[in-house]
Amino acid sequence: MMDDQLVRERPVKDRAATAARILAAGKTVLAEDGFRLFGINAVARRAGCDKQLIYRYFGGLDGLMEAIGGDLGDWVKTHIPEDSGGMFLLTYGDLMERLALLYLDALRADPLVRQIAAWELAEETEQVRRLSEARSKALAGWLERMRGSMQPPKGTDTVTLNALVIAAIQQLVLASVTTGRFAGVSLKTEKDWDKVRAALKRLVHGVYG
Amino acid sequence: MMDDQLVRERPVKDRAATAARILAAGKTVLAEDGFRLFGINAVARRAGCDKQLIYRYFGGLDGLMEAIGGDLGDWVKTHIPEDSGGMFLLTYGDLMERLALLYLDALRADPLVRQIAAWELAEETEQVRRLSEARSKALAGWLERMRGSMQPPKGTDTVTLNALVIAAIQQLVLASVTTGRFAGVSLKTEKDWDKVRAALKRLVHGVYG
DNA sequence: CGGCTCTGTCACCGGGCGGTGATTATGAGG
């Protein structure tokens, strides 16, 4: 508006700020427009600068994706609850239940991570592989920290079992965004998700309880 | 080879055959090249004819996808075992276990259905919606027929519970194709899948057993 | 001030995409 005439628009020769704007634009495009529309031109448009700068400052899309992957480590830190130290009394089943519910909500709330998760199911490029690896590592670290000093029950393949639970959650969340349902169950209202939560509890305690 | 000189190449004015070739090409492209490369040009190339014919005979990609969706009903028929009548003695848990293992193998063996499943997680277009709906219906019908006269246990939300199981399987199979692993578990060798199968059994029986 | 580096922009390229007339070849029927 008025400011545009006074403040001198954008090109103020601030490389760091521009790079940050590009990175933010990259995350936004990926999160909001999806990985299908994610590309040099789209990011440049969103960042309000020339795509050339993406090549210069990040070395192309690959570098930008790597930078995004780097930021993904922060995701876990912002979503991991700080009260994890107070649950050392629970059983392993209780722990997994809590973990499952937390992961459900965290994933539901984060479109960027959802897109990455969907992307790695759709394409196997080197860049996507790295990005998904960053995500995977963040998740693994999260699981580890959540587990804490808790000892898993012996004689059960907890790794595979937990993978199944996480997989179920992820698939349901991803499906809910696009189709709003999965295998006959609706995934729209919060009531729908309450049913999912209940089923999850039942599932986890059926195995570990 | 030699035939090419003798048999008179392609344009033999056989509409039905051409349409069939196009449909087959569509399924092949989607299954082998993935939904990202699925398009008018790719299908026409694969079918060895002009893309115009796709518009004429199917009304564009949408119509072709609808035709593919129609064929999806056959998928269930080719994968549903005929001995379903012989298992009326099993418990509901045994039934779900068998269902899960069957679905696991069926999905692993069918790249077309896998692609559709991945597609519906990545994009929400009207066409994809319909295609995924066809898939969903086929799956639902399969579940229904598998269930047969079996009575589910009372007081449990079997629908949501089963959705979780199916979701876990689907996610793992899709992830195995692109990344070969999920949440820390490898998904490459048949041994890996044996562990998954074991965990699935445990999961199902933990809930229904 | 004069130059030089670095930031930012513009214009352009080849290529693939979806989509659409206009055109050619084929084979069946009078």
Place this chain on the structure above:
DNA sequence: CCTCATAATCACCGCCCGGTGACAGAGCCG
């Protein structure tokens, strides 16, 4: 044999993509 509906192809359009080289301008430093 000629005709005519139709199967099949060709040529072309505009658009957007990723990528690159040339260019403009701000600011620092001698």
